Amino acid sequence: MTEQKLMATDYHRATSYRRHELTPHTLDWAHQPMPVKHYPELPRVPLDRSGKLPAVDYFDLMNRRQAIDSSRPEALDFRKISTAFSLTHDITARTMHAGTPFYYRSVASAGALYPVELYLAVHHIDGIDPGVYHYHLFNFCLTALRRGPVPEIPPADHGVSATFYITGIFFRSAWKYRDRAYRYVLLDAGHLLENLRLALGALDLSFSIHLDFDDERAATLLGLDSQREACLACVHLHEGNAGKKQTVAPRDLEPLSAEIRQASTVSDREVAYADILAVHRAGNGINNTPAEDRPVLHVLDNPPSAWVDLNLPDHPGSADYARMLWQRRSRRNFIPSSGTRENPMTFLDLMARNIGTVSTPPSVRSAITLGVLAGMGMPVPPGFYLLDPDAKRLGCVLAGQLTEPMAAACLDQMWLKHAALHVLFMTDPAALDRTWGARGYRYAMIEAGRLGQQAYLAATALGWGACGIGAIYDREAADLLDLATDGVLLYLVGAGPVKTR
Numbered sequence: 001m002t003e004q005k006l007m008a009t010d011y012h013r014a015t016s017y018r019r020h021e022l023t024p025h026t027l028d029w030a031h032q033p034m035p036v037k038h039y040p041e042l043p044r045v046p047l048d049r050s051g052k053l054p055a056v057d058y059f060d061l062m063n064r065r066q067a068i069d070s071s072r073p074e075a076l077d078f079r080k081i082s083t084a085f086s087l088t089h090d091i092t093a094r095t096m097h098a099g100t101p102f103y104y105r106s107v108a109s110a111g112a113l114y115p116v117e118l119y120l121a122v123h124h125i126d127g128i129d130p131g132v133y134h135y136h137l138f139n140f141c142l143t144a145l146r147r148g149p150v151p152e153i154p155p156a157d158h159g160v161s162a163t164f165y166i167t168g169i170f171f172r173s174a175w176k177y178r179d180r181a182y183r184y185v186l187l188d189a190g191h192l193l194e195n196l197r198l199a200l201g202a203l204d205l206s207f208s209i210h211l212d213f214d215d216e217r218a219a220t221l222l223g224l225d226s227q228r229e230a231c232l233a234c235v236h237l238h239e240g241n242a243g244k245k246q247t248v249a250p251r252d253l254e255p256l257s258a259e260i261r262q263a264s265t266v267s268d269r270e271v272a273y274a275d276i277l278a279v280h281r282a283g284n285g286i287n288n289t290p291a292e293d294r295p296v297l298h299v300l301d302n303p304p305s306a307w308v309d310l311n312l313p314d315h316p317g318s319a320d321y322a323r324m325l326w327q328r329r330s331r332r333n334f335i336p337s338s339g340t341r342e343n344p345m346t347f348l349d350l351m352a353r354n355i356g357t358v359s360t361p362p363s364v365r366s367a368i369t370l371g372v373l374a375g376m377g378m379p380v381p382p383g384f385y386l387l388d389p390d391a392k393r394l395g396c397v398l399a400g401q402l403t404e405p406m407a408a409a410c411l412d413q414m415w416l417k418h419a420a421l422h423v424l425f426m427t428d429p430a431a432l433d434r435t436w437g438a439r440g441y442r443y444a445m446i447e448a449g450r451l452g453q454q455a456y457l458a459a460t461a462l463g464w465g466a467c468g469i470g471a472i473y474d475r476e477a478a479d480l481l482d483l484a485t486d487g488v489l490l491y492l493v494g495a496g497p498v499k500t501r
Contacts, residue, residue, distance in 0.1 A: 008429040008441030011279035012488060015180040016474035017411070025178065031269040033172040035114060036138055040259040045128065045142040047082040053322040054083070056202045058461045061321055062350055064201050076161045076239040078127030080203055081120070085135055087199035088164075089118055089192060092326045103138070106325050108191045108456050110184035110470050115172035116192045117229070119165040119222050121150050132221060145223050145260060151253070153221055154213040154286070158238045165222055166192055166233040170277075171270045179275040184470055186442055187491060189232040190449020195325070196235055197360075197450070198457075202321055209360050210234040211443060215284040223256030225264035227272065230280055233446065283439035287363070294366040295431035295440070299487040304386050304395025312349050312392070313342045319461040328456050331465030334418035337497040341379035343462050344420060347495065348372065350458040351423060352389035354451060367432065367444040368490070370451070371424035371481070375403040375496070378420060384481055398482060409477040410469045410492065420464075420496025423455050430486040448491040455493040465498030 093104040105114065118135040120142065122128050130149050133142035152160050166189050173181035173188075193209070200207045211233055218224075218231035255261075355370060370387045372394065374380050382401045385394040407416035416422070425448035432440030452468050459466035469492045477489045 007282065007433040007438050008279065009433055009486070011182070011275060011438075011441065012429050012474075014275060015183065017180075017472060019473050019476060027176060028269065031267045033113070033169070033175050033266040036136065037117060037134065037263045037266070039134065039143050039145075039263050040257075042260075043144040044136070044139070045133065045144065047085055047140050047142065048079045049082065049086065049140065051079040051083045053087070054202045056321045058319040058321040058324055058457070059316050061198060061201055062353060076125050076205070076237060078125060080205070081125060081128070081162065084196075084199050084203060084205070085118070085140070087202060087322065087325065088196045089135070089137055090140075091137065092328070104329065105137075106328060107188075107195050108328075108330060108453055108468055109188050110173065110468070111176050113173050113176060113184075114188070115168045115170070115181075115185045116188050117167045117169065118192065119145075119167065121153075121163040121165065121221065123149070123152070123163075124161055132223075134222075145256060146221075150221060152236070153218050154210050154234060156208070156236050156238075158208075160236045161239045162237045164196060164235040164237075165218065165231055166196070166235075167222065167224060167229050167231050169229045169264060169266055170273070171228060172266055174271065174273050174276065175267065178271075179273040181273070182276040182279060183445060183490070186232065186445035187449035187452065187468075187470060190446040190451075191453040193233050193235075193446065194450040194453035198321070200235070200237070206238040208236045208238065210236065211361055211364065211446065212287045212439075214286055217253065220253045220255055223260040223263075225261045227277065228266075228270070229264040232442065279438055279441065283437060283442055285439075287436055287439050289363075289436055293435060294363075295428070295435040297366070297369055297428040297431050298484045299369045299426050299428050300386075300397060300482070301484045302397065302482065304397050306396045307388070307391075308380055308385075308394045308396070310345045310349055310352075310392045310394070311341075312345055316342070316346045316349075317461075324457065324460050328460045329465075330456075330467045331498045332415050332467040332494070333499045334415065334420070334465060334494065334496050335499055336375075336418055337377045337420055343464070344378050347421075347458050347462060347464070348387060348394070349392060350461075351451065351455060352387055352392055354454050355389040360447070360450075363436065363440075364443045364447040367427060367440065367447050368451075369426045371397075371426055373402050373406055373422035373424065375418075375420050375422075376401070402480065405480055406477065406492070409473050409480055411471045411473065413469065413471075416467075416469065416494045418496070419494035421494075423452075423493040423495065424481070424489055425451065425491040426483065426487060426489050428484070428486045429488060445490060452491055452493050455495055459495045463497075464495055466493055466495040468493045
């Protein structure tokens, strides 16, 4: 990618898959990226597993709308923070693959490569000193990177007790996906962000999500090597003494040591893909576009010809959220089903109500368009539909059985044709570029990942399986859906009944 090709449209086009044009690529297993960051000898703080996980019904949790509330009197303590980490990103099972242990996690990841990392900046939490900490998933502990008061990044209007930071390490995904990996790093950041959002909601905490901040300042705060690892999302906790501005004023940050920054290197033979660095840097900085300025996405040339109401059941059922989170898996052994109307409609309602939640920034709410491919056995005829989240209805764009040709467009992963439905996350990169520049691509991909994680959870709650697909013959899929010239399919999640043991 040249210096003139810095926008999302150019990156997406340059990294598109085309049938018969994929360059052979052998995985360098001898230099596979490490799944854990290794820091020099730094103090560790064991997290507390003694707290009970919240007994929250998943369907009730979907009805909650978190907002900043600085009037709550209780202080945020270490045990509650520990539970938040457990509900956000934890080991859920262990198995052996070719003599090597493999650990299942509570969050989905493209290729099970897990490029994302989680950090915590503590301002005032009972039981833990102020500073910046890195979350060690396998040891369930925090590594202290900075000690003492630190500034809020990004600055907040309400007092902040702590801030979670989600980062992505490019090479963990690029080891397999090369220059296309930026797509998957952003999707995986969205997967993790949704788990964090739901964890904080289950704990009844007040929080705000931020995708706009000074990238370099955040990297300095966290001690990242910005050539290899980037901050992608911030979540402020407004709890306890949040009404009082107790955090330090913005000031110059001293860079952390070279040894700490070296931890962003996860292999001794890394490849830096210029396309990834170029498109990410093009989106650096704070987006000052007014919140009311939204892109007009031109995804389809032809609007839906007819609309169908979801007609939701009165009682969708119940599912213990924490238990369900531990049961989530990528499952692809779909079976054709002629089941009841309730499950598909409940699934689509859960997707619709999570588009543009109150806790997400206004920008991301208009960054994507959601579609559905209905397969056989659905309560609507097979075809391609748009999902209208406000009116809770489906609009028919194309009639016909499209799940099989879409499976072919997904690099011939033909098991996908048996899914009851395909959830389609689409956007118009040119419109994102015009409105927000290259940073708009982050909004769209992170939001697609966030909703994709929700699709996994909704499927699990209904006893279904789900599997996300980012490997797509891009133009082939767009032609199948008859998308507009600038319309693209970012991500697809197949969902539906699966074989059970």
